[in-house]
Amino acid sequence: MSDLKEKFNLLVKESISPFLKSAGFKKAGLNYYLHLNDLVMVINLQKSHGNSFEELKFYVNFGIHSSSIDEVLGLPTNHKPKEHECYYHNRIHPMATDSFLITSATSINLLFEELISTLKTALTKSESIKSTTDLADLMIENNGLYKRKELCLYLLLSSNDERLKTYVQLLHEKFKEDQRWAKIENSTNEMLAAHKRNYKMKDIIK
Template identity: 25%
Template sequence: MSEYVAPAVLLRRAFDAVLSEGVRPFLRSRGFAKSGRTFRRTRGPVVDMINFQGNKWNSVTPHHGFFVNVGVGSSEIDAAYNAQRKDGTSPTSAGYILETRWESLVPDAPKEVTFDETTDMINFADMLCTNLDRVLAVIDPIDTTAALAQWAISNKSLHRMARTCSYLAVIGDTESLTHYVSIARERFGDSPRWPVVGREICDATGAAGRSLQDQGLLDQPVRPKAAPLVDRENRADTGG
């Protein structure tokens, strides 16, 4: 008598099989290596990531669903950001500047990809690879750190903005840095979040951040108010 296997388990196995046997050969041919359900590729300082994230409800649905996450980061941006940190904390881990779901890069790609026991898995794998090829057509041109920073500016993406600002400050691209911070100021300038965002940018950009303060793009630091003269006299009289 064969052991009973829950349908959700069978679908999860089918999912892992399509990643290993269908998706892996395609992405390997494009330079990616597989680790679990994540594929990574290094192009000089640029690091690409494609991750297949299962839907948390897969154990109770008649189908198996997942989302496709895409990331592009740079070791040069990470190094610039960590070098600027003056707070004594340990260097931070790598961060993707472009980090999104595949449907934002390929608009007609499915937001959630699903299949069930009736799905033709060969055709399903072909569909995944076709859409992944279209994703790569978007991220492949982002092949340098400078191109990644310009992608963030051109798309007005403020994800991990302090990292990108730090890199622009380090390479001395004040024009791009000023434009990028102007985008953030326009979006968050009237928000209660702005003091926090502005302080993070200033801390990440060093001397360039102080120049941005002088230009009015970042707020000047708030200094403690001096005690009124009468209070200082009273403290002096009491030995305080």
């Protein structure tokens, strides 16, 4: 095992795992899970594919999943989702870069302090997400096109038409000049018709 891998493993064992455990997370490989009512918070450590003997880069990914959305969409309940399977996901990182870096010159203590500070900031922001409704609002504000169909279907099936209209308006503001917009509009209209809504996209964004 290289010195860099040893440093990474030490960082996980002695720093990241104890901190996340104290916050209520349970470890499964390089994933950490916190269950809160119908929500699952996920923190994932992802090593870069471009690592070498000179440097080891890794990312800290964050996701939020909902068993209630699974249920409404008729999907199997996923109690241990991968971060990329979550209905919301984001990357936790320092201000200057999207990753953390370990080299032979890296001070593990300083890196630990930077990691914990970044994790604390992310967990503090996530404290306001206590229900699937909170998660849906977070998705509306931040997801863009990620999990678009799932979010639209969930809002339709749970009769959250006003939230759906807000989401569509935000999508239009951001993607109306995008070459994909026509397909987005058509597929959304198909969902509206399939669920017997008496309005179309043009009525929302007029």
